[in-house]
Amino acid sequence: MRLYEYEAKALLRKHGVSVPESVHLMNAATPPPLGFPVVVKAQVLAGGRGKAGAVKVAQSALELQQAIVQLFSTKVKGEPVNSVLIESFVKTKSELYISFLYDTRMRGPVLLASAQGGVDIEQNADSIVRVPIDPLVGLQDWQCRLALGTHVTPQITAVLMKLWQCFVQEDCTLLEINPLAIAGDGTLSCVGTMIELDDFAFFRHKERSYSPRNPAIGREITEREKMVKLLNDADHHGTIKYLELDGDIGFLASGGGASLTCMDKLIEAGGKPANYSEFSGNPSEQKIAALIDAVLSKPLKGLWVIGGVANFTAVDTTMKVLVDVLKKHKPKIPIVVRRGGPKEKEGLQILRDAAAHEGWRVEAHGREIPLTQTAQRMVELAYGNTH
Amino acid sequence: MAILIDKNTRLLVQGITGTEAQRSLSLMKSSGTVITCGVTPGKGGQSVEGIPVYNTVAEALKKHPETNASFVSVPPFAAKDAVIEAVFNGIKLVVCITENVPVRDAALMARYAQVHGVVLVGPGSVGVIAPGIGRIGPIGGLDTMASEIYQPGTVGVVSTSGGMTNEVAWIVRQAGYGHSTVLSIGGEKILGTTFADILQRFEQDAQTKAVVLFGELGGHYENQIAALIKEKKFTKPLIAFIAGTFTESLPKGIQFGHAAALLNEKETYPTYKKRALRDAGVHVVDALIDIPNKLREVL
Numbered sequence: 001m002r003l004y005e006y007e008a009k010a011l012l013r014k015h016g017v018s019v020p021e022s023v024h025l026m027n028a029a030t031p032p033p034l035g036f037p038v039v040v041k042a043q044v045l046a047g048g049r050g051k052a053g054a055v056k057v058a059q060s061a062l063e064l065q066q067a068i069v070q071l072f073s074t075k076v077k078g079e080p081v082n083s084v085l086i087e088s089f090v091k092t093k094s095e096l097y098i099s100f101l102y103d104t105r106m107r108g109p110v111l112l113a114s115a116q117g118g119v120d121i122e123q124n125a126d127s128i129v130r131v132p133i134d135p136l137v138g139l140q141d142w143q144c145r146l147a148l149g150t151h152v153t154p155q156i157t158a159v160l161m162k163l164w165q166c167f168v169q170e171d172c173t174l175l176e177i178n179p180l181a182i183a184g185d186g187t188l189s190c191v192g193t194m195i196e197l198d199d200f201a202f203f204r205h206k207e208r209s210y211s212p213r214n215p216a217i218g219r220e221i222t223e224r225e226k227m228v229k230l231l232n233d234a235d236h237h238g239t240i241k242y243l244e245l246d247g248d249i250g251f252l253a254s255g256g257g258a259s260l261t262c263m264d265k266l267i268e269a270g271g272k273p274a275n276y277s278e279f280s281g282n283p284s285e286q287k288i289a290a291l292i293d294a295v296l297s298k299p300l301k302g303l304w305v306i307g308g309v310a311n312f313t314a315v316d317t318t319m320k321v322l323v324d325v326l327k328k329h330k331p332k333i334p335i336v337v338r339r340g341g342p343k344e345k346e347g348l349q350i351l352r353d354a355a356a357h358e359g360w361r362v363e364a365h366g367r368e369i370p371l372t373q374t375a376q377r378m379v380e381l382a383y384g385n386t387h
Numbered sequence: 388m389a390i391l392i393d394k395n396t397r398l399l400v401q402g403i404t405g406t407e408a409q410r411s412l413s414l415m416k417s418s419g420t421v422i423t424c425g426v427t428p429g430k431g432g433q434s435v436e437g438i439p440v441y442n443t444v445a446e447a448l449k450k451h452p453e454t455n456a457s458f459v460s461v462p463p464f465a466a467k468d469a470v471i472e473a474v475f476n477g478i479k480l481v482v483c484i485t486e487n488v489p490v491r492d493a494a495l496m497a498r499y500a501q502v503h504g505v506v507l508v509g510p511g512s513v514g515v516i517a518p519g520i521g522r523i524g525p526i527g528g529l530d531t532m533a534s535e536i537y538q539p540g541t542v543g544v545v546s547t548s549g550g551m552t553n554e555v556a557w558i559v560r561q562a563g564y565g566h567s568t569v570l571s572i573g574g575e576k577i578l579g580t581t582f583a584d585i586l587q588r589f590e591q592d593a594q595t596k597a598v599v600l601f602g603e604l605g606g607h608y609e610n611q612i613a614a615l616i617k618e619k620k621f622t623k624p625l626i627a628f629i630a631g632t633f634t635e636s637l638p639k640g641i642q643f644g645h646a647a648a649l650l651n652e653k654e655t656y657p658t659y660k661k662r663a664l665r666d667a668g669v670h671v672v673d674a675l676i677d678i679p680n681k682l683r684e685v686l
Contacts, residue, residue: 002640104606107577108494135494136502171491173576199642201489203464236463239487243641256574256645257548260603260630261675267633276643280550281486282407308554309536311513311528312410340557342529370676371554 001197001213004043006085008195015166017159019190020087028072036060037089040067045214046077047194050119054081057089078219090189095179096151097121097128098160100167106132109167111139111160113147117179139164156180159188171201203236224275224294231290238283240291247272249382250295254307254318254339255280258371262306265372271379274298282313285321292325302382303335306374309367310341319347323354331360334381338374340367389517389568390543390588390595391480391506392420396521397453399444399478400425401469402461403435407484411460411514411525412436414533420521423451444476456480458523459509466510467492474505482523483509483579493577500579507579508572511645513549515570526552526569540565542682543589545582546601547574547608547645548630555601555628555678562679564686567595574645576606583611586621597624597685599678602660603645604631609660613667624685626670626678632657 003011006024013019023031024043042054049055054076058064064086071084097117103110111131116124131147133139144157159180167175174196181191202208212229214221221229228242249266251273253259259278266273275298279291296303305322318339326335337351348364355362361381365374398415402408403425413436416422422438424447431442441447448454457473459466459481466485473481474496481500488510500507508515514524519539526549527533536557542564546552552571559566567589572580582600589595602609609629615621634643635656653659661671670681 102490102494102576104576104578104608105611107497107581135491135498168491171489173490198489198491200463200487201491204489236487241642245637255548255550256643257546257551257601257603257630258554260634260643261551261628263633264630265674278643308548308550309532309557310550311553312525340554342532367557370558372675 001199001210002045003195003197003210004045004083005041005193006043006083007210008193009190011166011170011195012190012193015162015169017162017166017190018188019193020090022085022087024083024085025068026083028068030065031068031086034086034088036064038064039087039089040064040071041085041087042071042074042076042081043083043085044076044079044081046079049076052076079214080220090181090191091183092179092181092191093184094182096148096156096182097178098163098180099174099176099178100164100172101174103130103132108135109133111143111147115148115151121178133164138168153186155186155188171198171204172196173198202233224297228291228294231287235284238281238287239279240283240287241276241278242291242294243276244298245273245275247274248299248301249378250274250298250300250303251277252292252295252303252305253278254310254313258306258308262304262372262375265375266304266378269375269379271304271375271382274300285317288318288321289325292322293328296325296329296331300333302333302378303331304374304378305335305337305339306371307339307341308371310339313341314343315339315341315347316343316350317347319351323351326354326360327358330358334361334378335363336374336378336381337362337364338366338369338371388592388594389520390585390592391508391515391568391570392456392517392521392523394520396420396456396480397451398422398523399447399451399454399457399473400438401444401457401459401473402465403427403438403440404430404433405460407525408458408460409435411458412438414525414527414530415458415522417530418516418522418533419519420523423454444472444478448476454478456523457482458514459483459485461485463487463489467496470496470507471499474500474503474507479505481505481507481579482512482515483507484512484514484524485509486511486575488575490576493575497577497579508570509575509579511573511575513552513571515568516566517568518566526571528553536560537569538565541567541594541596541686543567543592543595543598544569544600545585545598546571547603548601551601555599555675558675558678559599559682562682564682567592574603578608581608581611583608583615586612586615586625590621590623595623597626597682599682600625600627602627602629604629604634604643604657605645605655607654610654610663612669613663616667616669624670626672626681626685627664628672628675628678629657629660629664
């Protein structure tokens with residue numbers, strides 16, 4: 001989960017890391033005085049805010065008021081601005097880029113660092129040094145020296161150590177400081193901050209109460225996405241995922257790998273998915289029902305229910321839940337199913353019987369048909385000859 | 388032969404009193420796996436399907452010193468503790484099926500296992516099956532289905548995804564081939580065992596004549612295969628399918644399915660991975676249904 005900047009900076013402060021003095025505003029009210037100049041930053045999750053015009057410098061009370069009103073009335077990369085952060089302007093002599101993240105190449109945490117930080121870091125990507133960290137012993141002084149070479153000072157090392165502690169203790173998957181500003185007198189301040197938290201580690205941080213986040217950066221979370229996410233997080237048994245898309249074929253998939261494989265095939269066959277979804281790890285019937293409900297609640301031209309040959313998830317259970325939810329929605333759209341696994345024949349029969357009884361247009365297949373073969377069929381039935 | 392498990396595998400089950408572990412017990416036994424003992428903290432002295440339960444791994448191994456592998460099936464918050472406990476006590480193969488493990492914990496357990504020379508499969512694996520020898524984990528499901536899908540043979544299968552492991556094994560079987568060993572390495576960001584690790588084992592395994600691999604967007608584990616082949620550390624025919632190309636046209640930063648299925652650098656894109664693998668001589672298929680013909684071509 002990505003944090004808003006004001007949330008990220010609160011975490012840094014908690015770990016004793018210096019950040020600019022600031023005021024967080026939830027509406028276009030007059031802020032308490034900070035001393036000019038100040039920087040006004042739209043609180044959105046998208047990166048590259050500076051270049052998107054979402055960061056403004058104000059030299060006076062009038063400019064500040066204008067900047068606040070303006071930012072609240074804009075969208076940044078499709079995202080509405082729900083709050084702004086007003087910070088003291090930090091004069092810098094030089095800017096470092098620092099980040100901690102998990103790298104699959106090193107199979108562990110790494111420190112990325114550059115002495116050429118700032119808004120143009122992407123152009124200076126070659127200057128970034130990548131230092132693997134052994135998670136058993138944590139960040140060491142020599143690694144800070146390795147990462148920053150002659151630019152390192154004891155003060156910088158001390159800040160990196162605190163950032164590392166924050167990264168580990170808060171279960172971050174990404175902690176990026178850009179820039180870590182160095183003032184003329186050597187004072188350090190984390191001006192730009194991006195933090196992503198590990199969704200799987202929230203059981204260690206029960207005190208947290210962050211609002212549900214956008215699954216797709218660039219727009220607000222939808223009601224359906226919010227509902228699925230809240231239910232998913234309610235217990236640790238199994239996972240349900242839902243992402244709303246622009247198309248008109250409902251997509252209900254079991255298993256992470258199968259969902260990816262089938263989305264590829266559906267799009268290749270000319271289908272326009274109304275959503276991406278996935279459930280796996282044996283979630284409760286209640287969770288599965290909520291996911292199916294979310295998928296069916298959009299206007300659809302077809303519903304594709306798809307899954308590989310499950311190792312253990314009983315197909316009859318899934319189909320019973322599907323039938324229950326379908327009864328509520330009374331769908332007129334064509335429904336194409338391919339699912340294998342334990343109790344596959346029983347499960348598919350339950351669906352076929354219900355379809356015959358309720359008058360649903362269902363074609364249900366088991367593992368005798370290859371996983372993705374039904375994509376073409378779904379597209380034909382959904383769009384007919386007009387496609 | 389087969390990889391990872393053999394006739395001498397003696398299995399400990401951590402989290403044995405949990406539902407996930409319990410439903411795997413009879414399947415593992417009927418596949419030929421010898422289970423010596425189980426551990427659930429606080430449940431010591433009980434027994435599950437005739438298998439004695441202990442409070443700690445140390446106690447269990449004292450009574451069952453022949454134990455050399457562990458199946459870890461515990462909730463996400465307990466996975467790191469369980470894996471490290473197994474490694475510390477001298478277990479040499481740990482298969483962890485727990486999904487949604489915090490990445491910090493996954494990194495710690497992977498590194499700890501590596502430092503101690505222990506093979507950790509997972510977290511987030513669905514298990515390992517060597518048809519005719521045994522299995523660790525729920526892979527393959529109920530015996531009726533497992534016996535239809537799995538049969539001893541010459542094709543190795545390795546996948547990130549648990550569900551697709553079974554699906555790919557089934558495709559191989561329908562094509563008329565059997566399996567040497569089939570496993571999922573898990574879809575988490577940080578893994579104990581990577582594709583490259585597994586392929587090196589398949590290289591050493593005389594029974595394995597070809598390998599089918601299911602990969603996804605995100606991470607670099609597929610790209611490491613290309614390097615491995617260039618260094619001639621894997622020389623057998625490899626058929627690979629990489630899922631998730633559609634995600635390249637969606638906004639970045641979205642999590643798809645598995646924890647590792649997240650695009651951030653161009654090397655993590657399916658298109659990039661497919662090209663890298665093709666350049667290294669891997670038989671990359673664009674559709675799963677192309678696997679049978681490819682198998683006939685290479686075998």
